[in-house]
Amino acid sequence: MKLTRSALILLGLLGLLLLAAILGPIWSPYDVGELSDNHLLPPSSHHWLGTDLHGRDLLTRLMYGARISLLVGFVGASISLLVGVVYGLIAGYTGGRVDNLMMRFVDVLYALPRIVLVIVLISLFDLKLKAMLDGTLFAPFATHARLLLLFVGLGLVEWLTLARIVRAQVLTIKERPFVLSSRLIGQSTPVILVRQILPQVLPIVITYLTLALPAVILEESFLSFLGLGVQAPLASWGTLLADGASMLNPVETPWWLIVFPAAVLVGCLLLFNLLGDQLRRMGADAGR
Amino acid sequence: MLSFVTRRLLSSIPVVLAVLALCFLLVRIAPGSPFATERALDPRTKAMLEEKFGLSGSLAEQLVRYGGNVLRGDLGDSLKFRGRTVAEIIGQSLPRSLLLGSISFSLALGLGVPLGAWAAAHYGRKTDSFLNSVALLTLSTPTFVLAPVSVLVFAFGLKLLPPAGWGTLSQLVLPAICLAIPFIGVCARLTRGGLLETLGSDFIRTARAKGVTETKLVYLHALRPAVLPLVAYAGPLAANILTGSLVIEEVFAVPGIGQFFVNGVINRDVFLVSGVVLVYCLLLLLFNLIADWLTALLDPRIRAAS
Numbered sequence: 001m002k003l004t005r006s007a008l009i010l011l012g013l014l015g016l017l018l019l020a021a022i023l024g025p026i027w028s029p030y031d032v033g034e035l036s037d038n039h040l041l042p043p044s045s046h047h048w049l050g051t052d053l054h055g056r057d058l059l060t061r062l063m064y065g066a067r068i069s070l071l072v073g074f075v076g077a078s079i080s081l082l083v084g085v086v087y088g089l090i091a092g093y094t095g096g097r098v099d100n101l102m103m104r105f106v107d108v109l110y111a112l113p114r115i116v117l118v119i120v121l122i123s124l125f126d127l128k129l130k131a132m133l134d135g136t137l138f139a140p141f142a143t144h145a146r147l148l149l150l151f152v153g154l155g156l157v158e159w160l161t162l163a164r165i166v167r168a169q170v171l172t173i174k175e176r177p178f179v180l181s182s183r184l185i186g187q188s189t190p191v192i193l194v195r196q197i198l199p200q201v202l203p204i205v206i207t208y209l210t211l212a213l214p215a216v217i218l219e220e221s222f223l224s225f226l227g228l229g230v231q232a233p234l235a236s237w238g239t240l241l242a243d244g245a246s247m248l249n250p251v252e253t254p255w256w257l258i259v260f261p262a263a264v265l266v267g268c269l270l271l272f273n274l275l276g277d278q279l280r281r282m283g284a285d286a287g288r
Numbered sequence: 289m290l291s292f293v294t295r296r297l298l299s300s301i302p303v304v305l306a307v308l309a310l311c312f313l314l315v316r317i318a319p320g321s322p323f324a325t326e327r328a329l330d331p332r333t334k335a336m337l338e339e340k341f342g343l344s345g346s347l348a349e350q351l352v353r354y355g356g357n358v359l360r361g362d363l364g365d366s367l368k369f370r371g372r373t374v375a376e377i378i379g380q381s382l383p384r385s386l387l388l389g390s391i392s393f394s395l396a397l398g399l400g401v402p403l404g405a406w407a408a409a410h411y412g413r414k415t416d417s418f419l420n421s422v423a424l425l426t427l428s429t430p431t432f433v434l435a436p437v438s439v440l441v442f443a444f445g446l447k448l449l450p451p452a453g454w455g456t457l458s459q460l461v462l463p464a465i466c467l468a469i470p471f472i473g474v475c476a477r478l479t480r481g482g483l484l485e486t487l488g489s490d491f492i493r494t495a496r497a498k499g500v501t502e503t504k505l506v507y508l509h510a511l512r513p514a515v516l517p518l519v520a521y522a523g524p525l526a527a528n529i530l531t532g533s534l535v536i537e538e539v540f541a542v543p544g545i546g547q548f549f550v551n552g553v554i555n556r557d558v559f560l561v562s563g564v565v566l567v568y569c570l571l572l573l574l575f576n577l578i579a580d581w582l583t584a585l586l587d588p589r590i591r592a593a594s
Contacts, residue, residue: 010371108303112569112572113572114527117307117310119553120314120553120565123553124315124316124319128317222432225432226538232433241433241436245435245439247446248446249438250443253440258440259440262433266425266430266433269429269430270428274424277424
């Protein structure tokens with residue numbers, strides 16, 4: 001598969017974004033939690049994007065936020081990928097009544113307010129999970145219980161579409177000669193699924209990842225905006241935007257606290273959506 | 289047709305009950321009590337309160353009691369908003385959310401479909417790629433980003449519209465538009481995709497051969513089968529507008545059902561949360577039912593099959 005020029009540019013931008021998320025906080029002269037007396041300074045040569053209510057540097061906070069937002073995006077999308085692919089493979093390959101039942105279940109979940117259930121799940125089980133982790137081997141993760149719940153909760157929201165796509169693919173692939181012949185020479189079902197069918201559905205799965213990624217990032221920011229997602233001292237882009245929005249007032253609003261987080265979020269979502277478009281177009285061309 | 293609707297309604301009942309039970313149990317198992325206050329609560333007072341609201345006994349007993357009440361049409365009392373029943377709260381707040389949601393729903397479809405059709409009619413030309421970029425931009429701009437930015441610009445910057453509140457027509461403008469914009473792009477893309485597929489089919493070639501003008505071809509002949517993917521999206525669209533409404537109500541201080549839901553979750557207000565989830569579930573199931581029914585109405589092939 002040959003990359004088009006615009007795809008290369010988009011990948012370059014993605015690389016820059018990752019670089020800013022990984023190296024940015026190290027390069028920055030400010031510490032993310034460092035409080036100072038420079039409350040609500042507008043952008044200047046010292047603080048490129050200004051400071052917030054507690055005198056923290058906004059650029060530094062945004063780069064730390066990128067770590068959280070992208071991490072939740074990648075892990076959440078990967079979980080949804082895993083669940084969706086396994087579910088779709090099993091349903092499609094087994095066929096018959098099992099397939100029917102499994103897809104009915106997906107239909108039912110489709111018709112439910114899933115994100116609402118995730119809100120209930122996450123905000124209620126945060127403390128419980130923390131208590132469970134404490135005293136075990138995983139105690140260091142206890143402070144990030146909310147983050148773990150976000151990974152799982154959002155991963156479990158996004159797998160439905162993928163399960164449908166993979167199942168539809170498997171239905172046609174399993175009738176193809178090479179699958180029939182591997183069954184004939186006595187390969188077991190798990191081997192056929194992993195060695196024969198999985199490689200065939202992978203391209204579509206990768207394309208889908210570019211759709212799931214912005215979706216999960218968006219949902220995480222949405223939850224954080226409502227105060228139900230990532231919690232202090234961690235901050236994602238959604239949290240930062242919510243911080244800015246809470247400062248809205250008719251007299252003098254620190255506009256930079258709203259405009260910059262908003263721009264970063266929209267830019268990142270746009271980047272992933274454009275990338276997904278490019279990949280799908282290339283996939284369609286390759287399929288021809 | 290009637291049997292299709294009854295069958296769907298009947299098969300939805302266990303789903304709704306399962307979700308309701310799950311939600312009730314989740315809130316009850318969760319740490320934290322709906323009766324918690326600043327001071328530590330005396331265990332005897334707590335027991336009395338639980339007794340009063342029907343939350344005493346084992347979880348199974350509570351669930352059975354609640355389920356029975358719901359089936360009899362009683363959604364219980366709010367635990368935090370004392371003296372108000374859940375039915376009363378929903379009855380007051382739901383119409384506001386529905387009004388806002390339906391305006392945004394109409395906006396998303398009313399602007400998205402023509403834009404998508406326009407792009408498809410100019411396939412491969414400058415108009416098409418421009419409209420595509422616009423669609424991509426709107427669907428990458430989530431509601432919760434638009435809301436604070438638009439308040440900043442249109443309410444405080446230009447002083448054109450009120451920043452928050454509920455009751456007057458001008459207070460509706462910003463929330464409705466913010467809620468609709470992300471979905472305009474989605475609708476436009478679905479319409480464009482559907483149209484491009486339809487425009488390649490045989491009956492369009494026939495129509496073109498007998499001399500139908502290009503405009504009529506796109507907007508009259510092709511549009512009907514082309515909106516099918518859009519109709520299928522109506523259910524998820526309703527769901528997205530519903531969740532988007534949570535943020536909009538927060539930012540614009542709209543006293544809708546979403547505000548009560550978010551507060552309810554934080555306060556462990558078990559009857560309020562379960563009641564609102566029940567309403568959300570019913571709404572979405574209804575929307576999916578209408579969408580499926582419309583699909584059958586618009587697509588002669590499915591109509592013949594059922």
